[in-house]
Amino acid sequence: MQAGKPILYSYFRSSCSWRVRIALALKSIDYETIPVNLIKDQGQQFSEEFQALNPMKQVPTLKIDGITISQSLAIIEFLEETRPTPRLLPKDPKKRAQVRMISDTIASGIQPLQNLSVLKQVGQENQLAWAQKVIHTGFDALEQILRSTAGKYCVGDEVSMADLCLVPQVANAERFKVDLTPYPTISRINKTLLALEAFQVSHPCRQPDTPPELRA
Amino acid sequence: MQAGKPILYSYFRSSCSWRVRIALALKSIDYETIPVNLIKDQGQQFSEEFQALNPMKQVPTLKIDGITISQSLAIIEFLEETRPTPRLLPKDPKKRAQVRMISDTIASGIQPLQNLSVLKQVGQENQLAWAQKVIHTGFDALEQILRSTAGKYCVGDEVSMADLCLVPQVANAERFKVDLTPYPTISRINKTLLALEAFQVSHPCRQPDTPPELRA
Structure with a gap:
């Protein structure tokens, strides 16, 4: 199920995508970006292909460890639990x-x-x-x-x-x-x-x- | 700092308050309710007293273990970490x-x-x-x-x-x-x-x- 590099579906200007990109960078996780242009083609997030990955039709979505996760904070909490260093949540x-x-x-x-x-x-x-x-x-x-x-x-x-x-x-x-x-x-x-x-x-x-x- | 019973600032119809009330019930945590009427008095959440507790002027807010927490999911995650039984997050x-x-x-x-x-x-x-x-x-x-x-x-x-x-x-x-x-x-x-x-x-x-x- 460890199917190579994680793939981040992201839009450069999406603030929620940026949250996840910072987490990936801090934790030195190598990943591939697949851009989803929220404006072009009347919004690429509305394509059938992307909706199958993220029914909310939003970025970011991360494919990692054989699963697909949406919602930026859910993604960050998963990264924190599976790649705890450096930590993004305090101990206390x-x-x-x-x-x-x-x-x-x-x-x-x-x-x-x-x-x-x-x-x-x-x-x-x-x-x-x-x-x-x-x-x-x-x-x-x-x-x-x-x-x-x-x-x-x-x-x-x-x-x-x-x-x-x-x-x-x-x-x-x-x-x-x-x-x-x-x-x-x-x-x-x-x-x-x-x-x-x-x-x-x-x-x-x-x-x-x-x-x-x-x-x- | 264990200052007696937790206090939940809640409004009966607030769906976010209800989330926390379910968590408290499932975990059998005894607590006191202080109602904040979101409609009466042009919204009691706008009172100076309540704003000092929750600057977002929203319910729920929970006073527990000497701290004051707002945002329903942050409250539930805290309850899960400090009162883990029964668990509200799976192991995997x-x-x-x-x-x-x-x-x-x-x-x-x-x-x-x-x-x-x-x-x-x-x-x-x-x-x-x-x-x-x-x-x-x-x-x-x-x-x-x-x-x-x-x-x-x-x-x-x-x-x-x-x-x-x-x-x-x-x-x-x-x-x-x-x-x-x-x-x-x-x-x-x-x-x-x-x-x-x-x-x-x-x-x-x-x-x-x-x-x-x-x-x-």
């Missing part, structure tokens, strides 16, 4: 709870409300205001939470799953022109994390499917 | 991944798009159609996933975190008058689970804050 259950609370705040409380499919439904002229409002509400909460959990990173001084969620969400905030001035803790941690190699190699501007004009 | 990492994938599909992919705050923004006359569409999209995927993972319950024959997410989401679907005919697997598992005591005592119609006219 209370700190693990903080990491998962922050991760879920982003993965359930912010990102789903500003993703492509919702914005399509909201309509072109309302998209920016909608996304900004959702991210502001979430970041107001996140800033308050991080003030009590953060050290160098989201929870203490070790990179955790929470950090893998934070950086891609800040990138979304920037895309939607959210003013980050009210969020000094979020901004500081984001900047510190972006200096790490795993966050750089996994960056949307450096993926196999990044369009030439967005490469850096 | 691949089956654990399936449980988390299904849980996240509901907790990130369906519920957030039909919760109270989003429906308020969508506007009164569009709410029902919006919620139905979101749930149909999610259930189309879920039905397909469950066809390959389910036994008696969502993943095999043991009750898991995925089941704790499924039943409250089906209740939401019923509230929004979603036709469940296309989802025989979802419907069968839901019915089987609703017969279990832990799902009954935690039911929205049997909470301390359930209005008399909705009690059963």
Whole structure:
């Protein structure tokens, strides 16, 4: 069942795909990328072939160890359980709870409300205001939470799953022109994390499917 | 720090609160409920007192073992790590991944798009159609996933975190008058689970804050 390299179905700009790419990079897991362009061909995620892999028609999806997993946090938890080094969840259950609370705040409380499919439904002229409002509400909460959990990173001084969620969400905030001035803790941690190699190699501007004009 | 009974901040009709109530019931954890009425007083979750506990202004929030945890799945994972019996995650990492994938599909992919705050923004006359569409999209995927993972319950024959997410989401679907005919697997598992005591005592119609006219 160990069928060679893991395969990541990914879109360069998908913040959920980026979370998983960071995990793979931190854990030095060699993998192959199959790009799924969420915009081209009216959305390649809607193809019959891809729907069979991921019925939610979303990226990321990871084929690994003979199984196919969707949902970024489920993927990261699987990687953590099967490839525990370096760890992305602290040892202490209370700190693990903080990491998962922050991760879920982003993965359930912010990102789903500003993703492509919702914005399509909201309509072109309302998209920016909608996304900004959702991210502001979430970041107001996140800033308050991080003030009590953060050290160098989201929870203490070790990179955790929470950090893998934070950086891609800040990138979304920037895309939607959210003013980050009210969020000094979020901004500081984001900047510190972006200096790490795993966050750089996994960056949307450096993926196999990044369009030439967005490469850096 | 073991400060007596855990305290659950809950709203009878909140599907995310229900997930946690089922976990507490299954694990026979005695707790106290503090109701947070999401509608009364223009939403008690917006009070300064509650915001200090949960900056996202959402239920559930659990005070336990000297810490305060928000986000239902983070709470359930903490309970699983500190009170492992009976287990809500299988032993096998691949089956654990399936449980988390299904849980996240509901907790990130369906519920957030039909919760109270989003429906308020969508506007009164569009709410029902919006919620139905979101749930149909999610259930189309879920039905397909469950066809390959389910036994008696969502993943095999043991009750898991995925089941704790499924039943409250089906209740939401019923509230929004979603036709469940296309989802025989979802419907069968839901019915089987609703017969279990832990799902009954935690039911929205049997909470301390359930209005008399909705009690059963």
